[in-house]
Amino acid sequence: MSTAVQITTPSAPSAVPPVLAEVVRSGFVEGRHRGSLVVLAADGSVETALGDATAPVFPRSSNKPMQAAGVLRAGLELTGERLAIAAASHSGEAFHRDLVRTLLAEHHLTEAQLQCPPDLPLDPTEAEAYLASGAVRERVTMNCSGKHTAMLAACALRGWPLDSYLDPAHPLQRLIHSVVEEAAGEPVTAVGTDGCGAPLMAISLVGLARAFRSFVLAAPGTAERRVADAMRAHPEYVAGTRRPDTWLMREIPGALSKMGAEAVQAVALPDGRALAFKVDDGAVRALGPVLARALPLLGVEGPVLERIGKAPLLGGGREVGEIRAVF
DSSP states (O other): OOOOOOOOOOOOOSSOOOEEEEEEETTEEEEEEEEEEEEEOTTSOEEEEESOTTSEEOOGGGGHHHHHHHHHHTTOOOOHHHHHHHTOOOOOOHHHHHHHHHHHHHTTOOGGGOOSOOBOOSSHHHHHHHHHTTOOOBTTTSTTHHHHHHHHHHHHHHTOOSTTTTSTTSHHHHHHHHHHHHHHTSOOOEEEEOTTSSEEEEEEHHHHHHHHHHHHHSOTTSHHHHHHHHHHHOHHHHSOTTOHHHHHHHHSTTOEEEEETTTEEEEEOTTSOEEEEEETTOOGGGHHHHHHHHGGGGTOOSHHHHHHHOOEEEETTEEEEEEEEOO
């Protein structure tokens, strides 16, 4: 029997969150994106905090490493690209779709059993090519299809119900709930439904940064370390060929990075330094500039920062402004 979804609405913060980014057009500031951010030192202590980093947020797809660790703890054996795509918000490129279909076949599952919604590729360039080819929305193309396939495969392995694998009361989702709380070092304060239909657990930004830190510092061979290692070894399967998470994990040795919808981001470095932030209005356009400004707080430098942080505004087809971080 399905259980009611628990929704807890946190009280309003006592102060207005700080501005993390400005929208500047033709030299005029036409908008601002507020939010909260936390940076953890290598020892796990809070080094920098902007806004309220202790208030609960839905991490959205930044929760995916914990969900992938959950399917491993359930006994599913995944390695390499297969484990990376289980933690992915993939772009829907051909190699992503092909691997998801391979995973389904390997575990004697069908696309019809996926309960994520049919969708177009997440990457705009790929979506244009996909539509031009005459293709239509499919469940496999949806950016969370790798996660859903891994969840189904874990349930099939354990003999758990397949048709209710997204129910918060399902054994797999209860296991993932425990993994999230353990990694974050705090209780889940709300359970909702993510855009893909999977249960979504609310934790604080401090908890999210702590979770990513725990994955990079976990002992080799543990579920958490296996997920972190697979993501870092195969970042193109976690994101795509034109995505900041891929660029960051490719160019910064040992970095673990995962964005989430509504402008959430978490990053951890191999020595335990970590950050997490959320732009309050959910504007993903501000994510890159904020991330590029936040990474130096972890001591990260290099050309990748300019690549991640570039967010031009166009007017008449030419660049007339930018979204820029201001903290």
